[in-house]
Amino acid sequence: MGEVQRLSGEGCAFFQRGRCTGTKGIKSPADAKCTLLDARRKVGARTLDRLERIKRLANAKDREVARRHVIQKNLEAISGITCPNFVPSSGAGSICWHQHLVYCLLKLPECQGRCIKYIRSAALSHSAQRSV
Ligand code: SF4
Numbered sequence: 001m002g003e004v005q006r007l008s009g010e011g012c013a014f015f016q017r018g019r020c021t022g023t024k025g026i027k028s029p030a031d032a033k034c035t036l037l038d039a040r041r042k043v044g045a046r047t048l049d050r051l052e053r054i055k056r057l058a059n060a061k062d063r064e065v066a067r068r069h070v071i072q073k074n075l076e077a078i079s080g081i082t083c084p085n086f087v088p089s090s091g092a093g094s095i096c097w098h099q100h101l102v103y104c105l106l107k108l109p110e111c112q113g114r115c116i117k118y119i120r121s122a123a124l125s126h127s128a129q130r131s132v
């Protein structure tokens with residue numbers, strides 16, 4: 001008797017380059033986040049916080065000097081963040097080819113073929129439109 005084969009998961013709304021982005025199946029979605037993006041966000045949040053505190057300085061010149069210093073430190077910190085698996089999505093861009101929303105496709109499970117959670121792309125966009 002012939003072996004039963006699963007249908008491909010391609011066409012599923014969760015299917016992205018061979019990976020399943022349906023994060024309900026992931027034990028800890030936080031672990032699947034792009035570490036580069038996460039680190040950049042944290043640096044950005046700290047920078048915004050510092051810029052906010054600078055506003056309290058009474059002297060305008062001091063404020064400007066401090067602002068430039070904070071921006072410079074932010075650029076240094078951002079450019080110091082790396083990921084060994086980073087692949088630029090285009091040219092020398094700063095977006096990684098493996099990034100999908102806030103997730104890293106490399107950390108998401110491979111789609112093993114059409115499963116019970118399969119949902120056609122069009123069906124998902126229709127239900128999303130209905131819920132707006
Ligand atoms: S490989 Fe790319 S998407 Fe994955 S963690 Fe590294 S930078 Fe983020």
Ligand code: SF4
Nearest residue numbers: 009012020111114115
């Ligand atoms: S078919 Fe199943 S495993 Fe494959 S992408 Fe869709 S939900 Fe994920």
